[in-house]
Amino acid sequence: xxxxxxxxxxxxxxxxxxxxxxxxxxxxxxxxxxxxxxxxxxxxxxxxxxxxxxxxxxxxxxxxxxxxxxxxxxxxxxxxxxxxxxxxxxxxxxxxxxxxxxxxxxxxxxxxxxxxxxxxxxxxxxxxxxxxxxxxxxxxxxxxxx
Amino acid sequence: xxxxxxxxxxxxxxxxxxxxxxxxxxxxxxxxxxxxxxxxxxxxxxxxxxxxxxxxxxxxxxxxxxxxxxxxxxxxxxxxxxxxxxxxxxxxxxxxxxxxxxxxxxxxxxxxxxxxxxxxxxxxxxxxxxxxxxxxxxxxxxxxxxxxxxxxxxxxxxxxxxxxxxxxxxxxxxxxxxxxxxxxxxxxxxxxxxxxxxxxxxxxxxxxxxxxxxxxxxxxxxxxxxxxxxxxxxxxxxxxxxxxxxxxxxxxxxxxxxxxxxxxxxxxxxxxxxxxxxxxxxxxxxxxxxxxxxxxxxxxxxxxxxxxxxxxxxxxxxxxxxxxxxxxxxxxxxxxxxxxxxxxxxxxxxxxxxxxxxxxxxxxxxxx
Numbered sequence: 001x002x003x004x005x006x007x008x009x010x011x012x013x014x015x016x017x018x019x020x021x022x023x024x025x026x027x028x029x030x031x032x033x034x035x036x037x038x039x040x041x042x043x044x045x046x047x048x049x050x051x052x053x054x055x056x057x058x059x060x061x062x063x064x065x066x067x068x069x070x071x072x073x074x075x076x077x078x079x080x081x082x083x084x085x086x087x088x089x090x091x092x093x094x095x096x097x098x099x100x101x102x103x104x105x106x107x108x109x110x111x112x113x114x115x116x117x118x119x120x121x122x123x124x125x126x127x128x129x130x131x132x133x134x135x136x137x138x139x140x141x142x143x144x145x146x
Numbered sequence: 147x148x149x150x151x152x153x154x155x156x157x158x159x160x161x162x163x164x165x166x167x168x169x170x171x172x173x174x175x176x177x178x179x180x181x182x183x184x185x186x187x188x189x190x191x192x193x194x195x196x197x198x199x200x201x202x203x204x205x206x207x208x209x210x211x212x213x214x215x216x217x218x219x220x221x222x223x224x225x226x227x228x229x230x231x232x233x234x235x236x237x238x239x240x241x242x243x244x245x246x247x248x249x250x251x252x253x254x255x256x257x258x259x260x261x262x263x264x265x266x267x268x269x270x271x272x273x274x275x276x277x278x279x280x281x282x283x284x285x286x287x288x289x290x291x292x293x294x295x296x297x298x299x300x301x302x303x304x305x306x307x308x309x310x311x312x313x314x315x316x317x318x319x320x321x322x323x324x325x326x327x328x329x330x331x332x333x334x335x336x337x338x339x340x341x342x343x344x345x346x347x348x349x350x351x352x353x354x355x356x357x358x359x360x361x362x363x364x365x366x367x368x369x370x371x372x373x374x375x376x377x378x379x380x381x382x383x384x385x386x387x388x389x390x391x392x393x394x395x396x397x398x399x400x401x402x403x404x405x406x407x408x409x410x411x412x413x414x415x416x417x418x419x420x421x422x423x424x425x426x427x428x429x430x431x432x433x434x435x436x437x438x439x440x441x442x443x444x445x446x447x448x449x450x451x452x453x454x455x456x457x458x459x460x461x462x463x464x465x466x467x468x469x470x471x472x473x474x475x476x477x478x479x480x481x482x483x484x485x486x487x488x489x490x491x492x493x494x495x496x497x498x499x500x501x502x503x504x505x506x507x508x509x510x511x512x513x514x
Contacts, residue, residue: 050409051315052229052292055435059410067462093504106504108187108204110292111228 038122038135045123052110053120061128067105069098072128081125082144085136088117090146114141168432168461173478175514181499181507182211188501190235190298190489195243197494200271201507202250204232210274221276226253226262229292230363234264235309237299239336246270247336251297251309254284261288263327264295264311268338282338283309283355285327291315294328294381298367298439303374306341307334308392310378312363317401321360324352329400331364331378331392333357345395360398360423366439366456367392377427379436379456382406383414387433388426389454389474399423405431428467428474435460438489444496447512455480455498457487464490464500464510480510 049057057063061072071077076098077084086092091109095102112120118136125132182188187204194200198212200219205227208219225233231253239247247268254265263285269276294312301307313320313329321329324346332355335341346352364380376392386406390398403417405426419425430436438457442450454467454474464480464487481487481500489501498510 054409106186109227111226111231 034135038126041119041122041135042126044116045119045121046127048112048116048120049123052112053124056107061124061130066101066103069096069101069103069105071124071130073130074098077125077130078132081132081136085117085121085141085144086146088112088120089114089141089144114138117141168434168458170461170463170465170477170479172482173466173480175512176480177511177513178481178484178500178508179511180505181509182216183506185209185501185504185506187232187503188489188507189233190237191491191499191501191507192236192238192248193491193494194238199507200236200248201501202233202236204234206233206252208233208236208276210271217274219271219274219276221279223250223252223265223267223276223279223281224255226255228253228262228290230312231262231292231295234295234297235299237301239268240301240305248276249282249299249307251299253295254281255288256281256284257286257288259286259288261290262295263288263314264297266299266307266309266334266338268336280338282307282334283332285311289314289316294363296364298365298378300367300369300376301336302369302376305336307336308332308357308367308376309334310361310364310367310380312365312381313361313400317362321362321400322397322402324349324356324359327353329359329361330356331358331361331367331376333394357394358392358396358398360396360400360402361390362400362404365437368439368441371441371443371452377439377454379439381435382429382433384409384411385431385433387430387436389428389456390424390426393424397423398426405429406433427472433460434458434465436465438487438501440490440492440498442492442498444492446496447498447510450512455490455500457490457500459486459488459503462486481508484508 056068057071063070092107095104115138118138118141121136189202189204191199191201201209206225208222210217234251237249250267253262255262265284266282269279291314293315296310296312299309310331311328320326334355340354344354346356347354362380364378366379368377378392379389383406386404401414403420403423404414405418436456437459440455442453456465458465462485463482466478466480467474468476485502485505488503491499493499499507501507
């Protein structure tokens with residue numbers, strides 16, 4: 001318990017640091033534009049997450065052991081970018097292995113549009129210690145077929 | 147520093163609740179038989195006079211199940227299949243044999259605003275097609291939020307039609323405001339007209355179909371077999387799922403009073419009671435995420451007659467509630483771990499049938 005708290009305090013501290021950094025306006029490089037895009041997308045994505053995902057995957061992204069797979073520090077999410085988008089878009093069923101644990105539940109398609117899927121993906125792949133360097137775009141989501 | 151302290155506090159609260167376990171003991175004196183297989187989300191089902199079944203699949207399909215064969219019903223209304231929305235409850239009119247009316251609730255995209263809100267329709271079944279469709283109620287305004295559509299339907303002995311609509315993820319505006327839809331139990335005549343003795347019939351801009359308010363998301367409603375009172379249950383936030391007995395014009399308190407907290411563990415309110423607001427008959431902490439509700443009134447389950455059955459989506463069991471003097475005195479897990487329990491009905495044969503997500507409909511059998 002104490003370890004977790006310490007870790008989380010550290011994360012929070014890092015977040016504060018990071019957010020302090022981002023408020024320092026530097027030159028408007030394309031990298032910064034991407035970052036602003038990401039932040040805007042993540043903000044919308046957080047809203048989608050609160051609306052559609054939170055009751056199973058929980059506010060901390062940890063899910064429920066053996067029932068709802070974790071998103072936080074999930075190797076599946078990290079290594080299966082397209083598969084994860086497909087799951088949100090068309091639903092997920094069948095066995096998957098997340099962080100060494102087998103899950104065999106079903107997630108029904110949520111009825112989100114492509115922009116909402118991109119936003120929520122940007123949020124979950126950049127929260128709870130997750131990091132995704134490459135912005136997920138509507139175009140990328142649209143291209144994914146069932 | 148304060149921020150960190152606050153975060154720490156919130157985090158410890160979250161961990162506290164994350165540790166909260168459902169302690170309901172498992173009952174092993176029963177088994178089940180799979181009656182209808184291969185259903186995705188049997189949100190509701192109803193028995194026709196010939197004992198065949200009409201089954202609502204959330205995604206917007208109605209299946210007629212007869213003699214082991216599934217037939218798809220056509221001309222089902224277009225549903226807003228998003229988040230918790232889709233095709234919801236199905237009920238036959240008490241006088242179905244003579245008038246043929248079938249009642250449905252569903253998340254409907256109908257209307258001017260983007261999004262959807264809960265609607266009630268009645269229709270008849272002819273050659274596997276829904277005909278004479280009439281929308282009796284459509285809540286407004288539409289919203290793209292994915293939560294809290296309700297919905298369950300019951301008829302009382304006087305023939306009044308009751309249905310529930312959840313607060314659509316807008317707890318600050320909807321449940322306590324009787325001029326707005328959502329977070330309510332509604333009452334209509336079977337043709338959709340508003341009864342003149344509804345509680346808010348003379349109340350300015352009120353939605354006159356409202357019968358009670360201050361609800362969050364009721365997905366269970368049933369008439370008590372003896373007292374004939376209307377019992378509902380509803381999803382609380384994190385903790386604070388409730389059973390209530392519904393009475394005309396009453397306020398059930400959400401979100402002013404609740405036994406739950408926000409999903410992230412922060413407080414919604416300090417208050418669990420207030421004068422003029424109803425207390426639940428029972429509440430669950432942690433939340434079981436209740437859906438489906440039925441009393442056992444047959445003699446098929448020795449020792450369980452009069453028990454209330456409630457489905458748990460979250461912990462995937464059928465909650466067998468023993469009731470005494472208007473209180474839940476004992477709970478047991480039936481069908482433990484079989485899947486997310488969505489719908490429950492006592493069939494015409496007196497057996498309990500249970501709709502389970504990604505499985506189908508099973509018949510509950512008592513073995514001792």
